Amino acid sequence: MSDFERFNPHVADARWQKIWDERQSFVADDASAKPRAYVLEMFPYPSGRIHIGHVRNYTMGDVIARYKRMTGHEVLHPMGWDAFGMPAENAAMEKGVHPGGWTRDNIANMRTQLKRIGFAIDWSRELATCEPDYYGHEQALFLALYKAGLVYRKESAVNWDPVDMTVLANEQVIDGKGWRSGAPVERRKLSQWFLKITDFAEDLLAGLGALDQWPDKVRLMQENWIGKSQGLKCRFAFPGSNREGIDVFTTRPDTMFGASFVAIAADHPVAQKLASNAPELAAFIEECRKGGTTAADIETAEKMGFNTGLSVEHPLDPSWHLPVYVANFVLMDYGTGAVFGCPAHDQRDLDFARKYHLNVTRVVADGDLTDSAFAGNVAYAGPGQIVNSHFLNGMTVDQAKADVIAKAEADGWGVGQTQYRLRDWGVSRQRYWGTPIPIIHCDTCGAVPVPDAQLPVVLPEDVSFDIPGNPLDRHPTWSKVDCPSCGKPARRETDTLDTFVDSSWYFIRFASQPANKPFDRETAEKWLPVDQYIGGVEHAILHLLYARFWTRALNHIGMIDVKEPFASLFTQGMVTHQTYQDADGKWLSPEEVKREGDIWTIIDSGAAATAGRIEKMSKSKKNVVDPDDIVDQYGADAVRWFMLSDSPPERDLEWSESGIEGCWRFVQRLWRLVGQTSDAAGKDEALNRKTHQAIAGVAADIDALAFNKAIAKIYDLANAIEKAPPSESRNAAIRNIILLSAPMVPHLAEQAWEALGGEGLIADAAWPEVDPALLVESEVTIAVQVKGKLRDTITVAKGLAQDDLQALALASQKVQHAIDGAEIRKVIVVPDRLVNIVI
RNA sequence: GCGGGCGUGGCGGAAUUGGUAGACGCACCAGAUUUAGGUUCUGGCAUCGCAAGGUGUGGGGGUUCGAGUCCCUUCGCCCGCACCA
Numbered sequence: 001m002s003d004f005e006r007f008n009p010h011v012a013d014a015r016w017q018k019i020w021d022e023r024q025s026f027v028a029d030d031a032s033a034k035p036r037a038y039v040l041e042m043f044p045y046p047s048g049r050i051h052i053g054h055v056r057n058y059t060m061g062d063v064i065a066r067y068k069r070m071t072g073h074e075v076l077h078p079m080g081w082d083a084f085g086m087p088a089e090n091a092a093m094e095k096g097v098h099p100g101g102w103t104r105d106n107i108a109n110m111r112t113q114l115k116r117i118g119f120a121i122d123w124s125r126e127l128a129t130c131e132p133d134y135y136g137h138e139q140a141l142f143l144a145l146y147k148a149g150l151v152y153r154k155e156s157a158v159n160w161d162p163v164d165m166t167v168l169a170n171e172q173v174i175d176g177k178g179w180r181s182g183a184p185v186e187r188r189k190l191s192q193w194f195l196k197i198t199d200f201a202e203d204l205l206a207g208l209g210a211l212d213q214w215p216d217k218v219r220l221m222q223e224n225w226i227g228k229s230q231g232l233k234c235r236f237a238f239p240g241s242n243r244e245g246i247d248v249f250t251t252r253p254d255t256m257f258g259a260s261f262v263a264i265a266a267d268h269p270v271a272q273k274l275a276s277n278a279p280e281l282a283a284f285i286e287e288c289r290k291g292g293t294t295a296a297d298i299e300t301a302e303k304m305g306f307n308t309g310l311s312v313e314h315p316l317d318p319s320w321h322l323p324v325y326v327a328n329f330v331l332m333d334y335g336t337g338a339v340f341g342c343p344a345h346d347q348r349d350l351d352f353a354r355k356y357h358l359n360v361t362r363v364v365a366d367g368d369l370t371d372s373a374f375a376g377n378v379a380y381a382g383p384g385q386i387v388n389s390h391f392l393n394g395m396t397v398d399q400a401k402a403d404v405i406a407k408a409e410a411d412g413w414g415v416g417q418t419q420y421r422l423r424d425w426g427v428s429r430q431r432y433w434g435t436p437i438p439i440i441h442c443d444t445c446g447a448v449p450v451p452d453a454q455l456p457v458v459l460p461e462d463v464s465f466d467i468p469g470n471p472l473d474r475h476p477t478w479s480k481v482d483c484p485s486c487g488k489p490a491r492r493e494t495d496t497l498d499t500f501v502d503s504s505w506y507f508i509r510f511a512s513q514p515a516n517k518p519f520d521r522e523t524a525e526k527w528l529p530v531d532q533y534i535g536g537v538e539h540a541i542l543h544l545l546y547a548r549f550w551t552r553a554l555n556h557i558g559m560i561d562v563k564e565p566f567a568s569l570f571t572q573g574m575v576t577h578q579t580y581q582d583a584d585g586k587w588l589s590p591e592e593v594k595r596e597g598d599i600w601t602i603i604d605s606g607a608a609a610t611a612g613r614i615e616k617m618s619k620s621k622k623n624v625v626d627p628d629d630i631v632d633q634y635g636a637d638a639v640r641w642f643m644l645s646d647s648p649p650e651r652d653l654e655w656s657e658s659g660i661e662g663c664w665r666f667v668q669r670l671w672r673l674v675g676q677t678s679d680a681a682g683k684d685e686a687l688n689r690k691t692h693q694a695i696a697g698v699a700a701d702i703d704a705l706a707f708n709k710a711i712a713k714i715y716d717l718a719n720a721i722e723k724a725p726p727s728e729s730r731n732a733a734i735r736n737i738i739l740l741s742a743p744m745v746p747h748l749a750e751q752a753w754e755a756l757g758g759e760g761l762i763a764d765a766a767w768p769e770v771d772p773a774l775l776v777e778s779e780v781t782i783a784v785q786v787k788g789k790l791r792d793t794i795t796v797a798k799g800l801a802q803d804d805l806q807a808l809a810l811a812s813q814k815v816q817h818a819i820d821g822a823e824i825r826k827v828i829v830v831p832d833r834l835v836n837i838v839i
Numbered sequence: 840g841c842g843g844g845c846g847u848g849g850c851g852g853a854a855u856u857g858g859u860a861g862a863c864g865c866a867c868c869a870g871a872u873u874u875a876g877g878u879u880c881u882g883g884c885a886u887c888g889c890a891a892g893g894u895g896u897g898g899g900g901g902u903u904c905g906a907g908u909c910c911c912u913u914c915g916c917c918c919g920c921a922c923c924a
Contacts, residue, residue: 252924
């Protein structure tokens with residue numbers, strides 16, 4: 001049995017990967033009659049190298065995919081590339097390569113890396129979003145939404161980098177400067193394409209309720225992002241005008257009698273108009289705009305206001321006039337860009353009122369009902385009884401809200417309104433490496449959709465990156481086309497789509513990819529929704545909200561009968577690693593340092609080093625582990641096993657040398673077990689029980705994505721097998737532990753399956769059946785407590801009667817010693833669990 | 840500030856509806872095999888104590904026959920959002 005001394009992954013990995021590939025083992029059959037399982041991990045951006053985080057992500061998905069195959073499912077487990085985006089253009093500018101060539105080379109490298117890890121992926125469905133046979137269909141979908149009125153164009157303020165001559169996303173603006181150029185970002189107005197995600201705000205919010213297999217955290221983040229609030233929109237009219245005035249949105253119409261001022265945003269049209277002949281106001285507005293936008297800035301920013309000298313009538317009492325301020329804390333892009341200030345019951349308003357010596361009137365009381373004065377500098381935002389408010393007096397907050405809204409609607413000065421924080425999705429990007437927006441601008445006809453027959457609008461490859469800006473803008477011929485409507489010379493739209501559009505439907509294209517249309521409805525509906533989606537929590541809002549919206553939008557226009565794309569979502573933790581620094585704080589890689597006791601030194605220089613925090617792997621901190629290197633060293637199975645061990649999958653996993661070595665040893669241990677089958681006969685009842693409990697337990701743990709627990713149970717079974725004497729049961733246990741491990745360590749499992757004479761591939765084998773009779777222990781160990789403290793344990797037949805249990809417990813010497821002759825007041829007996837004697 | 844999560848051995852972590860805390864792994868210690876071992880095997884490993892026994896799930900309090908688990912309070916760490924009217 002010398003073959004079983006050592007498992008050699010360098011031979012086995014490649015051998016089995018080739019066999020799976022040749023047999024097309026993981027190609028999903030659209031026509032299968034089996035129950036389906038669609039397992040998907042968020043597809044990677046082809047940056048050039050696979051990151052260890054990818055390995056963890058795809059290993060989890062792979063275990064589920066392989067397990068689902070074993071339990072009789074037709075599994076769809078595809079892989080593709082989120083291939084458009086800025087890094088390719090940055091590489092083009094920095095290295096002089098073409099974004100397309102750079103991206104496609106990266107994809108080739110990363111595909112090779114992924115294949116070495118042995119994932120059960122249907123590579124026949126591989127796609128890259130940067131290829132016309134993907135983005136052309138995306139253009140068709142965009143136009144379908146356009147024709148349905150879900151796409152529109154409007155002027156919008158954007159972050160403009162004047163050096164790179166491009167728009168930056170909010171995340172790309174750091175301290176007011178472009179992340180790449182370092183130039184101060186300008187606010188610029190540009191015509192942008194928008195998708196009407198706000199049309200679906202209520203539906204997207206309501207849909208969260210049914211996503212019970214999503215993490216609460218992600219649902220809550222989306223809920224907050226959509227930001228629904230209900231209140232009153234009403235007008236504060238200018239005195240003497242014919243109902244001209246300032247519209248205000250409030251969630252607290254119940255506090256209207258506590259109003260003492262109206263404040264408008266610096267960008268509010270009324271402020272803008274006044275500023276044109278009031279230099280002081282113009283200066284104040286400029287000051288407001290400069291205000292920082294970082295968290296710390298906002299925290300410490302003082303409430304500032306500018307009294308416009310205007311006043312407005314209180315809607316509930318037109319003889320009561322309120323001053324109008326321009327205030328730095330009012331935002332133009334939420335609500336109406338104007339608020340009424342009720343200082344007693346809103347902290348910002350109170351800060352503002354104290355600073356500018358405005359009235360502070362209490363209108364909600366939680367105790368004393370008479371005093372209208374409001375002391376102190378802490379606003380009261382809680383519940384209570386309305387006071388000092390005429391006809392509202394005595395009502396609760398909720399009653400008063402409803403009453404004021406009803407009165408406003410009856411008298412015509414306001415309406416109850418639901419407000420969302422969510423705004424429409426601006427998808428225009430002034431970039432080359434993205435999906436061209438399939439629109440043609442004609443001076444006569446306006447924006448005209450590209451006719452279907454002319455799709456895809458293909459990105460030209462002959463572009464240069466030697467000067468900043470969008471190369472599509474300065475391409476000599478590409479943008480020059482005839483108007484599809486009137487035939488006169490016209491221009492193509494040179495903006496491209498946000499890459500989040502690309503990732504908003506790739507899961508549909510995976511399920512069905514005909515050449516002549518985005519997807520075949522019937523086939524896509526067979527697979528969708530994705531049964532298990534796995535990815536990083538950093539996509540909790542953007543990608544996951546956009547994909548939910550896009551799917552709903554397609555549903556809305558009748559293209560697909562699916563509303564929620566991902567039935568179950570799992571967000572995995574990061575892979576972390578120890579960091580090291582030298583005396584100057586320079587980062588050191590783990591290979592550069594050595595340890596003696598608790599002292600770390602730099603190997604080359606002998607200088608002192610410090611072991612720092614355990615952090616997410618990043619190049620800048622030099623704590624990266626390259627998947628290729630570790631697969632070279634330990635083989636794919638040990639790496640996969642490590643990715644699943646110890647840490648619960650939603651938490652961070654710390655990479656460690658000793659950890660991976662332990663995994664390597666276990667892989668070898670499993671292999672040695674395979675060599676230990678014998679021709680011994682005979683049953684080993686205890687081992688049979690252990691085996692069947694493991695089969696059931698591992699299945700339950702994989703179903704719950706508790707891979708660390710599944711692995712603990714496999715270790716446990718391995719320990720039991722090693723201790724058991726040879727028997728038929730032991731042979732069966734060995735065969736079963738290989739089946740249980742197959743989703744995690746598939747190469748070793750195939751090799752073992754072959755050695756054990758298993759039929760076909762273990763990749764096609766069925767999950768072992770559980771004998772329910774063996775799950776039930778015939779004997780149970782009962783805890784015996786005296787006054788809640790454990791004093792003894794007794795082993796008895798399962799299901800023993802309460803009286804017998806009590807008698808056995810009382811017969812224990814240890815128990816009698818603890819009772820020490822005291823009077824027994826009560827005995828609690830929980831069958832098969834414990835006896836508690838109360839004295 | 841608002842919202843959410845987490846605190847269990849030296850470390851990662853287990854622990855159905857409240858019912859024997861510390862499964863499993865890593866590290867460490869002792870022994871055996873080996874020319875040797877960073878191999879393999881056996882045993883040990885919360886803590887105080889010679890023992891009997893006591894104490895232990897961040898701290899304090901409560902409910903209960905019984906609390907890691909439920910409630911109140913407090914401390915610490917992490918994440919998300921943020922002048923949202």
